[in-house]
Amino acid sequence: VIHWSTDLLSELGYESLTQQQADELLDEMMKTLEALVGARFVAEMESEQLKVFEEFFDTGDEPGALSWLKRNYPDYATAVKESLDELRRELRHVAQMASNPAIESVPIPPPGTELPG
Amino acid sequence: MTPLPGSGAAVLQGESPEHLTEHREAILELIDSIRESVPEQMANQELIKLRQYLFADAPSTVTILGERGSGKTTLMFAVCGELMRRNVDLVLPPLHPELFSANESVISAFLASLWAIFVDYDDADRKEALGDDQVDTDLIRLLADSARSHAASQTSREALAHATDSTIDFAEDAVAISRSSARLPGQVGELARRICLPAEGPPRLMIVPVDDPDLAPGKVRSILRDLRVLGSIPGVVPIASFCRADLADAWTLDHPASSESGRQAFLYEREMEKLFPYRSRFEIQPFAAGDRVSFAPVGENEPLREKLGNLDRALGGTRLSEAFTRTDPLYRLPNPLPQNPRTLVQLWSMLDQIDSRHGEIRPAVIDQALRSLCALLSEPLRVNLGLDPGDDYYELGIRDTEDDSDRTEIAVNLHGTEIYGRFLTQLNNANPGQSIAQLGFRGLGGITAAKPDPDSTDGRRRELPAIAASALLAFQEVTLGSNRFHVIGSGTRLDRNDWLSAQEVTIAGMATDDYFFTLPEAATLSEIFEVGAAWQGLVEMAERGARNDELLCAAVVASLGPMGGAPEHAPQTYTQAIEAATDLYEQAKERDDRSSARFRSWYEFDLPMHWHSALLEAEVLHHCFATYLEAAEDALKRDVDSLHKSPRALIDVRFERILSVITDDEDRARHCWIAGYFELADALGSSHLQEISTLGPFWRSRTNTLRAGSQVAETLTLAPGADRFAPYVTDEGLDLFMQARDLLRRRRVSATRESARKQSR
Numbered sequence: 099v100i101h102w103s104t105d106l107l108s109e110l111g112y113e114s115l116t117q118q119q120a121d122e123l124l125d126e127m128m129k130t131l132e133a134l135v136g137a138r139f140v141a142e143m144e145s146e147q148l149k150v151f152e153e154f155f156d157t158g159d160e161p162g163a164l165s166w167l168k169r170n171y172p173d174y175a176t177a178v179k180e181s182l183d184e185l186r187r188e189l190r191h192v193a194q195m196a197s198n199p200a201i202e203s204v205p206i207p208p209p210g211t212e213l214p215g
Numbered sequence: 216m217t218p219l220p221g222s223g224a225a226v227l228q229g230e231s232p233e234h235l236t237e238h239r240e241a242i243l244e245l246i247d248s249i250r251e252s253v254p255e256q257m258a259n260q261e262l263i264k265l266r267q268y269l270f271a272d273a274p275s276t277v278t279i280l281g282e283r284g285s286g287k288t289t290l291m292f293a294v295c296g297e298l299m300r301r302n303v304d305l306v307l308p309p310l311h312p313e314l315f316s317a318n319e320s321v322i323s324a325f326l327a328s329l330w331a332i333f334v335d336y337d338d339a340d341r342k343e344a345l346g347d348d349q350v351d352t353d354l355i356r357l358l359a360d361s362a363r364s365h366a367a368s369q370t371s372r373e374a375l376a377h378a379t380d381s382t383i384d385f386a387e388d389a390v391a392i393s394r395s396s397a398r399l400p401g402q403v404g405e406l407a408r409r410i411c412l413p414a415e416g417p418p419r420l421m422i423v424p425v426d427d428p429d430l431a432p433g434k435v436r437s438i439l440r441d442l443r444v445l446g447s448i449p450g451v452v453p454i455a456s457f458c459r460a461d462l463a464d465a466w467t468l469d470h471p472a473s474s475e476s477g478r479q480a481f482l483y484e485r486e487m488e489k490l491f492p493y494r495s496r497f498e499i500q501p502f503a504a505g506d507r508v509s510f511a512p513v514g515e516n517e518p519l520r521e522k523l524g525n526l527d528r529a530l531g532g533t534r535l536s537e538a539f540t541r542t543d544p545l546y547r548l549p550n551p552l553p554q555n556p557r558t559l560v561q562l563w564s565m566l567d568q569i570d571s572r573h574g575e576i577r578p579a580v581i582d583q584a585l586r587s588l589c590a591l592l593s594e595p596l597r598v599n600l601g602l603d604p605g606d607d608y609y610e611l612g613i614r615d616t617e618d619d620s621d622r623t624e625i626a627v628n629l630h631g632t633e634i635y636g637r638f639l640t641q642l643n644n645a646n647p648g649q650s651i652a653q654l655g656f657r658g659l660g661g662i663t664a665a666k667p668d669p670d671s672t673d674g675r676r677r678e679l680p681a682i683a684a685s686a687l688l689a690f691q692e693v694t695l696g697s698n699r700f701h702v703i704g705s706g707t708r709l710d711r712n713d714w715l716s717a718q719e720v721t722i723a724g725m726a727t728d729d730y731f732f733t734l735p736e737a738a739t740l741s742e743i744f745e746v747g748a749a750w751q752g753l754v755e756m757a758e759r760g761a762r763n764d765e766l767l768c769a770a771v772v773a774s775l776g777p778m779g780g781a782p783e784h785a786p787q788t789y790t791q792a793i794e795a796a797t798d799l800y801e802q803a804k805e806r807d808d809r810s811s812a813r814f815r816s817w818y819e820f821d822l823p824m825h826w827h828s829a830l831l832e833a834e835v836l837h838h839c840f841a842t843y844l845e846a847a848e849d850a851l852k853r854d855v856d857s858l859h860k861s862p863r864a865l866i867d868v869r870f871e872r873i874l875s876v877i878t879d880d881e882d883r884a885r886h887c888w889i890a891g892y893f894e895l896a897d898a899l900g901s902s903h904l905q906e907i908s909t910l911g912p913f914w915r916s917r918t919n920t921l922r923a924g925s926q927v928a929e930t931l932t933l934a935p936g937a938d939r940f941a942p943y944v945t946d947e948g949l950d951l952f953m954q955a956r957d958l959l960r961r962r963r964v965s966a967t968r969e970s971a972r973k974q975s976r
Binding site: 099100101102103104105108112113114115116117119120122123126127128129130131132133134135136137139140141143148151152155156157158160163164167168174175178185188189192193195196 | 724832833834915916918919920921922923924925926927928930931932933934935936937938939940941942943944945947948949950951952954955956958959960962963966967969970973
């Protein structure tokens with residue numbers, strides 16, 4: 099279970115932000131997470147599947163589209179976790195760079211690197 | 216001859232304007248109290264001499280202050296008229312310093328008035344009024360002595376030099392003149408004692424009305440000195456009425472500027488305090504809007520509100536009464552009617568000429584009245600624009616075209632003045648988080664007018680006072696709203712550009728150009744009130760969290776105002792709203808009036824901006840296209856190269872503006888929302904159809920990505936944070952925040968770009 103709160107940011111080294119900045123950044127993080135997860139599934143869809151998916155929205159049947167998504171992509175939660183891990187690595191890297199410019203050359207840890215939390 | 220409404224004659228006959236009654240009674244009370252003190256003041260001759268010597272007491276001068284036309288003279292006449300009716304005091308004829316010849320002064324005119332009353336009189340009525348038919352030789356001698364002293368005191372240094380042969384004679388004569396000047400108050404005081412404490416009868420005052428001393432620049436110094444002399448003499452009560460600002464200007468002209476900054480203002484204030492004690496100052500305030508609307512001249516009952524209604528009926532459906540009778544400012548626009556009674560009387564009289572109950576009105580009379588109305592209402596604008604006296608704000612002429620219309624031509628030169636809508640910063644988001652299109656609306660905070668700033672090098676404008684904005688819109692209410700003039704040149708209006716800053720539309724997370732919701736243009740007060748109310752309605756709906764389809768439907772209904780508003784059965788769906796709008800558009804096509812032109816322009820140019828695939832379902836869009844293409848067929852056939860004639864051209868200008876900034880895939884990912892207009896571009900035959908179609912994959916990717924990602928939140932458990940953040944903003948924190956936010960935004964764009972690439976393959 100992923101707990102979605104500003105603690106995600108403080109754990110990544112963002113304590114120097116104010117609460118308001120943290121709230122805003124968490125909102126940005128959610129949008130980006132949605133985009134990453136969405137892009138991942140859209141990329142996996144066959145053109146026929148995409149057509150079916152789009153038709154739901156063209157006819158105003160958003161709930162139908164979401165049911166279809168759940169049926170066809172049962173590993174949705176896993177994809178979310180993986181995308182979130184990816185974002186957290188990148189955000190931690192930004193925080194580390196900001197606190198210590200000397201580590202600028204250190205690459206972002208590859209996927210699969212264990213992260214705390 | 217019947218006196219004009221509100222004239223001095225009517226007031227002297229006892230008809231006092233209501234708004235002045237309170238002041239009149241207060242002044243009469245003050246005069247009563249001064250009269251009561253006269254016997255005591257005059258009892259002790261030694262004390263009188265000492266007072267005159269020291270000039271120590273505050274003068275008895277009654278001061279009436281107010282703007283030009285505020286009713287100062289009327290109030291003075293009302294007081295004098297009442298005093299004359301009571302027949303106790305001696306009320307002298309009003310003195311008008313601006314009419315004085317070079318040798319006249321307030322004291323000379325005062326003495327001349329007394330001479331006329333006590334020496335030159337020859338009618339029985341006046342004798343009776345004096346209460347004494349015996350010629351008072353002592354009084355005549357005193358008058359003659361006073362007049363002689365005054366005349367001697369007025370001898371100029373130049374005249375003295377010219378008349379004397381030696382320096383000794385010059386000096387002696389100068390001393391004699393000085394003695395005359397010093398003797399004068401005592402002589403006038405003795406004169407006053409003789410007149411004010413008659414042998415028989417109660418004490419009385421000599422009332423000396425002095426009207427508009429501020430209108431006699433060059434003489435102000437001597438006028439004020441004379442007023443001080445007269446006001447300090449027990450029994451003499453000058454009543455001076457003037458405009459404070461004009462008197463200050465005239466005083467400044469008469470007093471060379473002091474080297475010390477602010478010193479002159481200080482000296483002026485001290486002199487005013489000496490001359491016009493605060494306890495006897497009465498200031499007439501400008502009319503409040505409510506008083507203006509319900510104004511009727513003395514002796515008349517019908518208020519201006521009704522007069523304006525009559526004009527609307529005579530003109531056949533204008534909205535002048537609606538525009539000019541609001542008592543509270545709306546959108547920071549104050550009531551445009553003149554604030555001073557004199558001008559209101561003229562307005563009332565002018566409107567009285569075109570009252571259809573008086574019989575048939577010739578068109579020339581109506582036109583003349585409207586011309587006068589234009590001049591009268593635009594005055595605050597002319598003043599605030601700093602135009603030279605006599606400069607025209609507009610010109611009226613005879614139409615010189617082959618058009619068979621009988622409308623008069625009016626050339627409007629706005630001198631670069633424009634009006635703007637000012638919107639609040641708070642954004643009210645409709646349907647928050649529930650749709651791919653986020654609609655945010657800002658409330659209309661006010662309407663302002665601005666003129667070019669001559670000191671600005673970057674074309675900046677200088678805001679004009681609110682009354683100037685009202686005057687501008689009131690002027691346009693008459694010229695444009697009356698539909699009787701052929702207006703040449705563009706007026707200023709609240710148009711589609713103003714509404715851009717009143718909305719914030721985000722589509723699929725992308726910022727747009729915010730050009731989705733516009734209302735018919737508004738150039739007159741009543742039109743501003745109409746579109747303002749319509750917009751505020753949308754803002755309130757958004758604030759309540761209305762759905763996008765509800766807002767779109769309401770936006771169409773809100774735009775039906777020029778055609779009389781929503782039909783009896785208000786449309787409940789967007790499709791119904793479009794049908795209602797199209798029915799009205801068909802009617803508007805057949806009409807030549809301003810309201811129809813406003814509505815046609817909105818329907819042809821602005822309505823299609825709603826038709827974005829993120830806002831409306833495909834089926835609804837297709838219905839809109841079909842309806843529009845049929846109804847606006849003629850409009851679409853107009854010259855496509857002309858922005859003002861072709862709806863297609865305007866829409867293409869908008870597409871062009873967006874498409875011109877796109878150079879690479881990142882730009883495509885950022886601006887691909889414009890592809891939601893692909894169907895519209897296709898239906899209208901846009902010249903940018905091909906370019907828009909290249910954004911299709913990005914748009915589809917973006918929307919599909921968002922939709923597919925919209926379930927993310929369901930897999931998470933929302934929890935409160937432990938609040939371990941900084942208590943205040945630091946440079947370090949802000950820098951980190953910006954870097955992280957940029958990273959997240961870049962990742963979103965790249966996700967869309969990559970997804971689009973995959974889809975296009």
